[in-house]
Amino acid sequence: KNEVEQSPQNLTAQEGEFITINCSYSVGISALHWLQQHPGGGIVSLFMLSSGKKKHGRLIATINIQEKHSSLHITASHPRDSAVYICAVRPNTGNQFYFGTGTSLTVIP
């Protein structure tokens, strides 16, 4: 049973396209994290969300806590956005972290 589901698993886009990655979870949470993992393996935290929407440059993340769903959008995608994007949640009860399996994004010039 996966507490966190991401879609799509793989995504190929042309440079400049608008991209959406979705994350659904089954547990009650207070916050959700979006992570980016580059081909070299390093992980960077992109967003921590507890409600509404956040924006950093060309990246926008939204969350609907009641519907247990979050989306990560990339506007004007660029080849350097090619990476694996992972969502992670920590349930309200217990101290576990649950991770999605990741969305592998390739942006073609």
Next chain:
Amino acid sequence: DSGVTQTPKHLITATGQRVTLRCSPRSGDLSVYWYQQSLDQGLQFLIQYYNGEERAKGNILERFSAQQFPDLHSELNLSSLELGDSALYFCASSVGDGTYYEQYFGPGTRLTVT
């Protein structure tokens, strides 16, 4: 550069052996988290320490143990190693304890068990 350091970068060892992975958090961060990333299981949370005390435990095997020292660096000890323990091990740090704090990840230690 996240400010989190991990040593060693790579480690190759044999089944049955014991290894220690080290993590130094960002200056000022009190929480350290350990994660395992294998090809078939993805990222999994192992354990969290906050200011020297164990705060949360995830899917950590009994053969694995960790601790956080007074200078806040942390070590993850893996013993009786099996082939399936081959993975990338990440540590992350955050200033506080809890879900609302952003985590900063180290570059990882790649462990290969032969």
